Amino acid sequence: MPLIVVTGLPTSGKTTRAKQLHDYLAARIDDAKQRLHLVSDDSLSISRAVYDLSPDKVPAHTRSANASEKDARAAVYGAVKRVLSDRDFVILDGPNYIKGWRYQLHCEAKAVRTPSCILQIGCSPETARRVNQERLRDCPDEAYEPANWDNLVFRYEEPNPMARWDSPLFTLIWDDDAAQTRKTFDALWEALAGDGRPAVRPNQ
Ligand code: ADP
Numbered sequence: 001m002p003l004i005v006v007t008g009l010p011t012s013g014k015t016t017r018a019k020q021l022h023d024y025l026a027a028r029i030d031d032a033k034q035r036l037h038l039v040s041d042d043s044l045s046i047s048r049a050v051y052d053l054s055p056d057k058v059p060a061h062t063r064s065a066n067a068s069e070k071d072a073r074a075a076v077y078g079a080v081k082r083v084l085s086d087r088d089f090v091i092l093d094g095p096n097y098i099k100g101w102r103y104q105l106h107c108e109a110k111a112v113r114t115p116s117c118i119l120q121i122g123c124s125p126e127t128a129r130r131v132n133q134e135r136l137r138d139c140p141d142e143a144y145e146p147a148n149w150d151n152l153v154f155r156y157e158e159p160n161p162m163a164r165w166d167s168p169l170f171t172l173i174w175d176d177d178a179a180q181t182r183k184t185f186d187a188l189w190e191a192l193a194g195d196g197r198p199a200v201r202p203n204q
């Protein structure tokens with residue numbers, strides 16, 4: 001069953017949408033035959049600091065700024081791989097901003113003959129920045145350091161619906177209400193779990 005890769009800017013609403021999708025799928029799946037998993041940086045206790053490339057923020061004993069993010073991706077990869085199968089729905093909530101990384105996840109799904117898709121959380125950088133600033137003030141543990149936030153936005157590689165590893169691509173924007181969100185989730189369900197879903201061949 002599908003791997004659903006959530007992607008979006010930092011503090012763009014990814015976790016909020018991932019939880020909504022989790023609730024939607026929990027109500028739709030056949031518990032006797034299918035299982036549902038939500039894998040995220042939070043569920044794996046991955047700190048937002050792993051994305052910070054500022055030289056002065058590299059934790060002690062870490063090889064380089066890049067290494068902490070690579071180690072985090074390896075942990076996410078392992079967690080996805082452990083549960084992904086033709087019986088399991090897996091929602092991966094995280095930045096997932098590197099196209100090579102999304103390609104790797106797509107291949108992993110193919111290897112177990114299950115479809116994958118991207119759920120892009122569309123949000124203007126201004127809105128996402130405001131959310132981060134509010135968090136820095138109200139709950140700093142859930143915020144990104146401003147330089148880390150800026151750098152993640154700069155590094156973000158937009159999904160491209162023409163690329164097979166970024167398709168099918170579903171998008172929710174900040175203002176999508178419950179009815180629109182449900183429509184998008186219905187379309188996602190039809191494409192990936194409905195009767196007409198295409199067979200997945202590992203060599204495609
Ligand atoms: P991310 O996982 O991308 O960091 P979150 O889902 O944690 O973002 O959301 C950040 C904040 O924005 C939360 O306080 C959340 O309640 C709020 N939020 C997220 N999406 C929306 C939305 N579509 N409309 C209004 N508020 C939202």
Ligand code: MG
Nearest residue numbers: 014015016093
């Ligand atoms: Mg989040």
